Amino acid sequence: MTTPSETGLFTYGDNTIQYHVIRKLAICDDALKSNRKVTIKVYPDQKVTASAPFDASEELIRKAVLKRARWIWQSIEAFAKQKDTVIPKHYVSGETQFYLGKRYVLKVLVDTDQTNNVKLNRGQLQVTFQQDHEERAKKVKELVDQWYKNKAQALFQQRLTEILGKTTWVTDTPSFRVMAMKKQWGSCSAKGQLVLNPHLVKAPKECIDYVILHELCHIAEHNHSERFWRLLTQVMPNWKEVKAKLDGMAEVYLNG
Secondary structure, eight states: OBOOOEEEEEEETTEEEEEEEEEEOOOSHHHHHHOOSOEEEEOTTOOEEEEEETTOOHHHHHHHHHHTHHHHHHHHHHHHHHHHHOOOOOOOTTOEEEETTEEEEEEEEEOTTSOSEEEEETTEEEEEESSOOTTHHHHHHHHHHHHHHHHHHHHHHHHHHHHGGGOTTOOSOOOEEEOOOSSOSEEEOTTSOEEEOGGGGGSOHHHHHHHHHHHHHHHHOSSOOHHHHHHHHHHOTTHHHHHHHHHHHHHHHHTO
């Protein structure tokens, strides 16, 4: 559980940066012991959060934030540059779409002999209508979104099944659902149920595996404790590099 966030400010160079403090409520003794660190995150929308124990002092949180001030500013700048390069989608022929890390050119076709469908064909993501629509872009988006969701459902199930052999602490195959999210790739409930973002299928397979493994580690350790990171390193030694690759394309994948 978390409480509503507070805010704080710090200065880095000539820049004043706001951060949101999210205080975590410990629900058991184990959680209290494993959740003593302040975790800093920077999101694609350049929002900065500091997740801290419920009883952490403002000074302790501020020190943790200042310790990572340079990294926070670099992350904000990197996300800002990504945002500048992201062109809003109009869902017309010629635009770029991604699948498993590869670029595909969107091609919109009208064919009265075909049913509405979406498929990959020779470097293109082809969207075919049986008849044209007044709100063509809206309809193309609906079909493309559904195609990604269907692909995600099948691929995530396949990757989850293959990965489970590495996660010895998971005794039963966890259930998962596919749900579009603006800032997260995935989540894991206290009961071990996973939620995965369909936009993740735009990323390379190793990035998909990273997110699934990350969430499976939360079944053993719901917080980002030292034990959590040890488990993740055990099952994916190069997770930092893979995460960096995914973070580098997050704005494009999530808004494409």
